[in-house]
Amino acid sequence: MIDQATIERIVDAAHISDVVSEFVTLKKRGVNQLGLCPFHNEKTPSFTVSPAKGIFKCFGCGKGGNSVNFIMELEQLSYPDALRWLAKKFHIEIEEKEESQEEKALKDERESMMIVSAFAQKYFSRFLLKENEGRTIGLSYLRERGIRDDIITKFELGYCPDGKDLFTQAATREGYKMEFLEKTGLTIKRDDWVRDRFGGRVIFPVHNVAGRVIAFGGRTLTNDKKVAKYLNSPESEIYHKSKTLYGIYQAKRDITRLDKCYLVEGYTDVLSFHQAGIENVVASSGTSLTIEQIRLIRRFSPNITIVYDGDDAGIKASLRGIDMVLEEGINVKVLPLPRGEDPDSFARSMSAGELTEYIKKNETDFIKFKTQLLMGTVENDPVSKARLINEIVRSISIIPDTITRTVYIKECSRLMDVQEAVLYSEIRKIQNKQSEDHTRKEIQELQIQAAKPAAPVTARKIANPFETEEREILRILMKYFHQEVFEVEDETTHEIKTYTVGFYVLSELQNDGLVSVNPNVRSILSAFEENLENKEFDPVKFFTQHSDNEISQYASNLLAEKYIESKRWTKGGAFIETESELLYLLVPKLIQEYKLKNVKMLLKKLEHDINEASKNGETEKMMEYMNQFQNLKKVMKELSELLGFRTVS
Numbered sequence: 001m002i003d004q005a006t007i008e009r010i011v012d013a014a015h016i017s018d019v020v021s022e023f024v025t026l027k028k029r030g031v032n033q034l035g036l037c038p039f040h041n042e043k044t045p046s047f048t049v050s051p052a053k054g055i056f057k058c059f060g061c062g063k064g065g066n067s068v069n070f071i072m073e074l075e076q077l078s079y080p081d082a083l084r085w086l087a088k089k090f091h092i093e094i095e096e097k098e099e100s101q102e103e104k105a106l107k108d109e110r111e112s113m114m115i116v117s118a119f120a121q122k123y124f125s126r127f128l129l130k131e132n133e134g135r136t137i138g139l140s141y142l143r144e145r146g147i148r149d150d151i152i153t154k155f156e157l158g159y160c161p162d163g164k165d166l167f168t169q170a171a172t173r174e175g176y177k178m179e180f181l182e183k184t185g186l187t188i189k190r191d192d193w194v195r196d197r198f199g200g201r202v203i204f205p206v207h208n209v210a211g212r213v214i215a216f217g218g219r220t221l222t223n224d225k226k227v228a229k230y231l232n233s234p235e236s237e238i239y240h241k242s243k244t245l246y247g248i249y250q251a252k253r254d255i256t257r258l259d260k261c262y263l264v265e266g267y268t269d270v271l272s273f274h275q276a277g278i279e280n281v282v283a284s285s286g287t288s289l290t291i292e293q294i295r296l297i298r299r300f301s302p303n304i305t306i307v308y309d310g311d312d313a314g315i316k317a318s319l320r321g322i323d324m325v326l327e328e329g330i331n332v333k334v335l336p337l338p339r340g341e342d343p344d345s346f347a348r349s350m351s352a353g354e355l356t357e358y359i360k361k362n363e364t365d366f367i368k369f370k371t372q373l374l375m376g377t378v379e380n381d382p383v384s385k386a387r388l389i390n391e392i393v394r395s396i397s398i399i400p401d402t403i404t405r406t407v408y409i410k411e412c413s414r415l416m417d418v419q420e421a422v423l424y425s426e427i428r429k430i431q432n433k434q435s436e437d438h439t440r441k442e443i444q445e446l447q448i449q450a451a452k453p454a455a456p457v458t459a460r461k462i463a464n465p466f467e468t469e470e471r472e473i474l475r476i477l478m479k480y481f482h483q484e485v486f487e488v489e490d491e492t493t494h495e496i497k498t499y500t501v502g503f504y505v506l507s508e509l510q511n512d513g514l515v516s517v518n519p520n521v522r523s524i525l526s527a528f529e530e531n532l533e534n535k536e537f538d539p540v541k542f543f544t545q546h547s548d549n550e551i552s553q554y555a556s557n558l559l560a561e562k563y564i565e566s567k568r569w570t571k572g573g574a575f576i577e578t579e580s581e582l583l584y585l586l587v588p589k590l591i592q593e594y595k596l597k598n599v600k601m602l603l604k605k606l607e608h609d610i611n612e613a614s615k616n617g618e619t620e621k622m623m624e625y626m627n628q629f630q631n632l633k634k635v636m637k638e639l640s641e642l643l644g645f646r647t648v649s
């Protein structure tokens with residue numbers, strides 16, 4: 001349990017821009033900040049952060065909330081764990097009682113797996129640096145490869161002792177459950193036979209974007225050809241190979257800062273680049289590059305340079321990578337390495353300055369790379385040349401941005417000595433084919449959809465008919481709660497009394513006994529009531545940082561809404577009043593509209609009741625309903641007139 005005072009300290013310290021920019025590159029846009037949404041895939045930013053209100057809102061997928069909500073959503077954490085995450089980031093001490101075994105077991109599975117992984121990382125690191133076996137075998141291997149101590153610390157490298165299950169024993173002694181040791185793949189268990197997966201290997205922990213360990217890579221130190229050189233954690237609830245990039249946590253700041261990301265193949269490539277002072281580098285280790293990995297990079301920068309091994313397999317991999325990256329609208333460059341070199345060996349063979357210089361000189365765009373690579377084999381063979389042109393044109397046709405495409409076509413035309421018009425016509429052919437395929441696929445999907453049975457009615461949510469009005473009322477209350485807007489003259493003393501927006505709205509709602517069907521609306525309104533006299537009460541802060549997650553999200557969404565300022569009034573030409581100046585008109589109108597809608601709903605219900613009573617011959621009941629109906633009609637007429645409508649009878 002985290003006490004309330006600590007929660008407040010955390011929430012106060014965790015400024016929304018600081019928290020979000022840990023994951024998303026934000027650009028200033030007026031009073032707000034704008035970036036690419038981390039929750040859905042987008043190419044033009046619709047993810048907005050309001051530092052003044054302390055909230056975020058995506059106008060693409062609708063996600064919104066405060067700093068805590070953001071971390072909960074992004075890291076898939078529970079509320080208390082999101083608070084712990086923020087506390088750690090902002091260096092706030094949390095006083096909590098030691099967790100019992102039961103509490104440990106209660107944590108959800110993902111969290112348990114992360115906790116086990118964190119323990120394993122610490123165990124492996126300590127073993128590498130402090131234990132005799134770790135130092136003589138693991139550490140000396142890393143030192144031999146020239147890996148510096150600061151890099152070992154930065155990437156939390158480790159060593160798993162050689163032996164059947166030394167690590168597993170240590171973990172179970174500490175109270176970690178076999179279930180999660182197995183699920184993370186750290187321990188392999190068959191019936192009554194147990195073994196450490198990574199025994200005798202140097203350990204490379206894999207971190208997620210937020211810096212938590214989610215998997216491991218282990219390198220063997222034996223020369224036995226039958227033993228796999230690298231062993232990786234299996235896919236699990238917390239580790240999806242295709243969505244993970246090795247080094248992203250250590251690289252993200254520099255990728256953003258330098259607006260560029262180097263993509264290499266393996267763990268040691270990443271380490272060597274860091275050691276050479278180039279920190280904006282990640283590896284797609286253990287898998288060929290995937291769309292999800294590209295999108296992960298794009299959250300930080302749209303510029304990727306692919307650095308692959310200078311052998312045939314490496315070249316093939318980079319060619320495949322290029323088309324995928326292009327398709328995602330990313331600017332891609334290639335850094336060819338001399339034959340026989342890999343990024344690791346190459347970076348280690350020169351000084352940091354030399355490496356930077358080499359990159360600057362040799363980085364080429366993908367057209368040049370592909371052409372140079374394939375031209376050699378073409379020579380004067382027209383058939384092969386046509387095939388090469390087609391190959392390159394296909395890559396260009398994938399690029400979503402027209403301007404970039406045009407630039408590439410020009411370059412391709414020059415390099416390959418082909419007229420631009422010919423290239424354009426080739427591209428059109430490919431695009432026509434693609435759109436045909438696309439349409440066919442869409443039709444197929446529609447047919448599949450149509451064949452599916454409709455969702456059962458009970459699964460649908462009950463709609464709140466007053467949603468629009470209630471949201472607007474709450475928004476007005478949050479923004480103008482304390483603003484004194486209404487004046488009333490006392491009939492006897494002729495003294496003028498002023499009332500706040502909060503007082504006016506709440507007493508109007510109370511007088512008519514209006515109650516929302518939405519529990520969030522009800523609890524927000526009652527908190528307003530409790531604080532009617534409290535001048536210190538800051539509704540925006542109170543609700544957006546509320547410990548009830550549903551309320552804080554409801555409030556954040558409300559405040560972020562792009563409501564249309566329809567109520568702008570022009571007086572004498574150019575003079576336009578702002579919303580806050582018009583509250584004396586807007587607020588009563590809003591309340592009357594809300595009441596009117598309520599009355600209309602009641603009338604509908606009464607109509608139904610009258611019919612039922614008449615069918616059942618309950619005359620007395622019917623008369624009573626009729627009476628109520630007449631009264632309500634009168635109320636409706638009054639309200640409508642106040643609003644400037646004429647009633648249609």
Ligand SMILES: [Zn+2]
Nearest residue numbers: 037040058061
């Ligand atoms: Zn979104």
